[in-house]
Amino acid sequence: MKVLDTIGKKRKNVFDYILPVLFLLFIFTQLCSASIKCVWSGVAKIVAVGDIHGDYKNFVIILKRTGIIDENLNWAGGKIHLVQTGDVMDRGPDARKVFDLLMRLEKEAEKAGGMVHALIGNHEFLNIAGISFDYPGYVTPEQFVSFLPDKYREKKEQEFNEKASEKNHSSNENNGLNKYWTQLIRNDRGARQKYKDVFNNKYGKWIRKHNTVIKINDTIFVHGGISKTYSTWKLNDINMRVRMELKGLKPLKLVYEGGGPLWFRDLARKDENVYKQDVDSILTNLKSKFMVIAHTPMAGRIVVSKENMDRFQGRIWIIDTGISDYFGGHLSALIIENDNFIVWGEGDEN
Amino acid sequence: MKIRFVYIVIFFIGVGFLLGERKNPVPDQGNLFQKEVEDYLKKAEIVRVEKDKIMGRTAPWKVTLDNGEVSRKGYFKYIDRARPKIPPDSFKYEIAAYELSKLLGLEINPPIVEREIEGIKGSLQIGVKEFITESYRKRSGDIPPDAIKFHRTIETIRIFENLVYDECNDEDDIFIQKEDWKVWRVDFTEAFFPSPELILNCDLTCCSRKLYENLQNLSDELIKTRLSPYLNKKEIKTLLERKNIILKKIKKLIKERGKEVVLW
Numbered sequence: 001m002k003v004l005d006t007i008g009k010k011r012k013n014v015f016d017y018i019l020p021v022l023f024l025l026f027i028f029t030q031l032c033s034a035s036i037k038c039v040w041s042g043v044a045k046i047v048a049v050g051d052i053h054g055d056y057k058n059f060v061i062i063l064k065r066t067g068i069i070d071e072n073l074n075w076a077g078g079k080i081h082l083v084q085t086g087d088v089m090d091r092g093p094d095a096r097k098v099f100d101l102l103m104r105l106e107k108e109a110e111k112a113g114g115m116v117h118a119l120i121g122n123h124e125f126l127n128i129a130g131i132s133f134d135y136p137g138y139v140t141p142e143q144f145v146s147f148l149p150d151k152y153r154e155k156k157e158q159e160f161n162e163k164a165s166e167k168n169h170s171s172n173e174n175n176g177l178n179k180y181w182t183q184l185i186r187n188d189r190g191a192r193q194k195y196k197d198v199f200n201n202k203y204g205k206w207i208r209k210h211n212t213v214i215k216i217n218d219t220i221f222v223h224g225g226i227s228k229t230y231s232t233w234k235l236n237d238i239n240m241r242v243r244m245e246l247k248g249l250k251p252l253k254l255v256y257e258g259g260g261p262l263w264f265r266d267l268a269r270k271d272e273n274v275y276k277q278d279v280d281s282i283l284t285n286l287k288s289k290f291m292v293i294a295h296t297p298m299a300g301r302i303v304v305s306k307e308n309m310d311r312f313q314g315r316i317w318i319i320d321t322g323i324s325d326y327f328g329g330h331l332s333a334l335i336i337e338n339d340n341f342i343v344w345g346e347g348d349e350n
Numbered sequence: 351m352k353i354r355f356v357y358i359v360i361f362f363i364g365v366g367f368l369l370g371e372r373k374n375p376v377p378d379q380g381n382l383f384q385k386e387v388e389d390y391l392k393k394a395e396i397v398r399v400e401k402d403k404i405m406g407r408t409a410p411w412k413v414t415l416d417n418g419e420v421s422r423k424g425y426f427k428y429i430d431r432a433r434p435k436i437p438p439d440s441f442k443y444e445i446a447a448y449e450l451s452k453l454l455g456l457e458i459n460p461p462i463v464e465r466e467i468e469g470i471k472g473s474l475q476i477g478v479k480e481f482i483t484e485s486y487r488k489r490s491g492d493i494p495p496d497a498i499k500f501h502r503t504i505e506t507i508r509i510f511e512n513l514v515y516d517e518c519n520d521e522d523d524i525f526i527q528k529e530d531w532k533v534w535r536v537d538f539t540e541a542f543f544p545s546p547e548l549i550l551n552c553d554l555t556c557c558s559r560k561l562y563e564n565l566q567n568l569s570d571e572l573i574k575t576r577l578s579p580y581l582n583k584k585e586i587k588t589l590l591e592r593k594n595i596i597l598k599k600i601k602k603l604i605k606e607r608g609k610e611v612v613l614w
Contacts, residue, residue: 122407129437134429135409136470137401256407256437263407266522274489296405327402 038235039215040081040115046216046336047344048083048319050294051121054092054143055324056101058331062323066333066344073101075108081216082109085294085319086121086223086262090132091326093142099203120212120242121223122262122295125255128204128246130196133185139195141181147199148191156184156191204246212242212261218289219336225264225293225316228278230254231285267316268296279312290341292334294320297327304332304345317341384452387461390417391424391474396467399426408439408539413467413474426465427539428472433582439539441473446580447514447538450589453576454564458507458535478536480528485521494531502614503533505556511549513592516541518552544584546591548599557600559613565597 047066052059063069063082070076084102089095106116126132132139145153160180184191213222213235220226220235230238238261244250254260267279283291297320304321309332311318321332332345398414404425411426432440441464448462462475482492484504494500504524511518516538525534548554570590577586603612 131431131437134431136428136468252437256439258407265405271486271490274486278489 035236035240036209036211038211038213038239041217043081043216044079044337046081046083046219047077048085048221048292048317048334048336050085050319050321050323050332051087051297051327052084052092052095052098053087053090053123053324053326054095054098054140055326055329056092056094056097058323058325058329059098059101062331062333062344066335069105075105075112075114077109077112077114079113080109081115081117083117083214083216083221083292084119085221085292086119087123087294087320088118088121089123089127090135090138090143091140092324093140094146095143096146096203099206103206117214117216117221118207118210119214119221119223120207120210120246120262122255124207125246125262127196127199128207129252129255130192133192136186139185141178141185144181144185144191144195147195147203149194149198152191152194156180208243208246211239213238215286215288217336218339220283220286220288220291222261222291222293224260224262224295225267226261226282226286226291227259227264227266228282228285229259230261231282235286263295265296267291267293267311268318272312276312279315283315289339290315290317292317292319294318296320297322304330304343306341306343306346309334309343310341314341321345384457384461387476388463390415390420390422391461391463391476392465393417394420394422397421399467408441411467412477423477425475425477426467426472427475428467428470429539430471432580433542433544433585437540438543441471441539442580443514443541444473444475444538446577447510447516447541449576449580450514450573451510453568453572454510454561456506456510456561458503458510458533459538460534460536475536478525478527478534481525481534482528483522484524484526484533487526488521494526496531500531500533502556502558505554506558506561507533507535508552509554509557509561509596510535512552512554512596513589514538514541515543515545515549515588515592518549542581542585542589544588546588546595548592548595554596554599554603556603556612556614562597562600562613565593565600568593 047068049059049062060069060073063073064071068075068077068080068082082105088098088102102116102118106118109116123132123138126135126138148156157177160177164176213220213226215221215235226238238254241250241254242261245252245255255262257263266275267282270278283289293316296318309318309321310316317334319332319334321330322328323331330345332343335342335344394415394417396413397416400412400414401409403412404410408427408429411428413424413426415422415424427441427444430440430442431438432442445462445464448459451457451459460476460478462473465472465474467474482490486492487494507524508518517523517540520537523535523537525536526532527534573590573593574586577589581589600612
C-alpha cells in the first residue's frame with residue numbers, strides 16, 4: 001500500500017509541475033503580446049518623418065529645423081508628437097546612430113509631455129528576421145560593422161590586415177576593407193550571426209516593443225499602409241499580431257504579406273480616380289479622416305511638395321520623399337497642426 | 351511463318367508507339383513563341399540593370415536586354431529562400447511554375463529562364479508590354495471584347511493557382527495586355543505551399559478540354575523530373591496530390607452538371 005501511495009504521490013507531483021509550467025507559459029505569451037497604447041487624441045502638433053535608411057545626418061537636420069531637437073541634439077519639441085514611420089535601417093551607414101538618438105529622445109520627450117513614436121517598417125522586420133542579407137546592398141558595410149561586437153570586429157579587421165600585408169596591399173585602403181566586409185555580408189554565416197545577435201539583443205528587443213500602426217487625432221500613421229482587409233481589424237490587434245510574429249510566437253504572416261501594413265503600396269500607387277471608393281471605405285473602417293504612409297517614395301518625383309505628397313484629395317499623405325542620400329536626399333517632414341497639413345522642405349530639391 | 355513474323359513485328363512496333371505516346375503525350379516542347387522568348391532571355395546581352403526601380407518583397411532588378419535586333423525589358427528575381435527557410439520566397443518557385451505550365455500546354459506565364467547576373471543566380475522573366483491589372487479593369491469597368499474567352503482564361507488561371515498552391519484571385523498579379531487582351535498571371539515566388547488540398551474559397555467551375563486531358567495524361571514521373579531542380583520532395587508530393595484532387599473535382603463536376611457545362 002505504501003508503495004502504491006508513493007506512486008500515486010509521484011504521479012500527482014508530475015501533474016503538479018505541468019500545470020504551473022503551462023500557466024507560466026500562458027502568462028508569458030500574454031505578457032509578450034501585451035497591448036501598448038496606440039491611439040491618442042487632443043494632440044496639438046504632430047511632426048511625421050518617413051524612411052531614414054541609415055541617414056543620421058539628414059535625420060538630424062530635419063529634427064533641428066522642425067524644432068524637435070536643439071543644437072545639442074536634446075529634445076526641444078515640448079508636447080509635440082514625433083512620428084517616425086519606420087525604415088530606419090538598410091542602404092545607408094548609420095542606422096545604429098539613428099536608433100540610439102530615437103531611444104534617447106523617446107525618454108526626453110516623455111518627460112517634456114511630448115512623445116516619440118518609432119513605428120516598425122519592413123526593413124526593421126527584415127533585420128530582426130535576419131533576411132536583410134538576402135538583398136544585395138541592403139545591409140551596407142558600415143551598418144554591418146556598427147552592429148558587430150567590438151572584439152569580433154577587431155579580430156576580423158586584423159585578419160584583413162594580415163591578408164592585405166601578405167599580398168603587399170595597403171591595409172589602410174578603405175575600399176579594400178569595404179570589399180572585405182561586403183564579402184562577409186554575402187558569405188560569412190558566422191559574421192552574420194554576430195550581427196544578428198547584437199542587433200536583436202538590444203535594438204530588435206526595443207523595436208518589438210513598438211507599434212506598427214497608430215492613430216493620433218483623426219490620422220492613422222503606418223509604414224506601408226492599411227489595406228481594405230486589415231482596415232476591419234482593431235489597431236491594437238494589428239500591433240499585437242506583428243509583435244507576436246516578430247517574437248516568433250506566431251507564424252510570419254502580417255509582417256511579410258504584400259497586403260500587410262509593412263509592405264502595402266496601393267495607397268501610394270493606385271489610380272486616384274479608380275480606387276477612390278476603396279480609400280473611402282478603408283478610412284471609414286478605421287474611423288479616421290487621414291492616413292500618413294511612407295515606404296513608397298513619391299512615385300519617383302524629386303520635388304518635395306504638397307502636390308507630390310498628398311493623394312486622394314488630401315486623405316492619404318506619402319512622407320517617404322527619399323530623405324536619405326541614397327535616394328537623393330530630399331529632406332522633408334509633415335507637420336500636422338489643428339488638422340492643417342504643412343510640408344516642411346517644400347520646394348526643395350535638396 | 352514470314353507473315354506471322356511481320357504481324358508480330360508490327361504488333362510490337364504499335365505497342366511501343368502507344369507506350370511512347372503515353373509516356374510523353376503533352377506538348378512538352380512548348381510553343382514557338384515560348385521557345386523563342388526563352389532563347390532571347392538566355393542569350394540576349396544585358397545592357398542595363400536598374401536595382402531600385404521596383405520595390406517590394408522580392409525587389410526584382412529591372413533589366414534591359416538587347417540581342418542586336420530587339421530590345422526588351424526583363425525582370426530579374428534573385429531571392430532564394432526555398433522551404434524550409436522562412437518566410438518562403440524563391441525565384442525557383444517562379445521557374446517551377448513556368449515549367450509546369452509548359453508541361454500542361456498553358457500560355458499564362460510570361461516566359462522565364464534561369465540566368466546569372468553580376469554573379470547572382472536568379473530568374474529572368476520577359477516584361478509584359480503595356481498592361482492593366484485585373485484589379486484596375488474591374489474598378490474601371492472595362493469590358494473585355496471577348497468576355498467568354500476572358501472568363502475562361504481566368505478560370506484556367508484559377509485551376510493553375512490551385513495546382514501550384516499560390517494566392518488565389520490576386521487581381522494585381524493578373525496582367526492584361528492592352529493591345530490584344532492577352533491575360534498573364536505573374537509572380538509565383540511564394541507558390542508550392544506543401545499542402546495536399548486545394549485552396550480555400552478558390553473553387554473550380556469549368557476547365558478546357560485540352561487542360562483536362564493534359565492533366566490526366568501528365569505523368570508524375572515527368573513532373574518529378576522537370577521540377578526536382580526547383581522543388582523539394584514534399585513540395586512535389588503535395589503538388590501531385592493536388593493534381594489528383596483537381597482531376598477528381600472536375601470529374602465530380604462533370605457528373606453533377608454534365609460534360610457540356612463543365613468542359614469547353
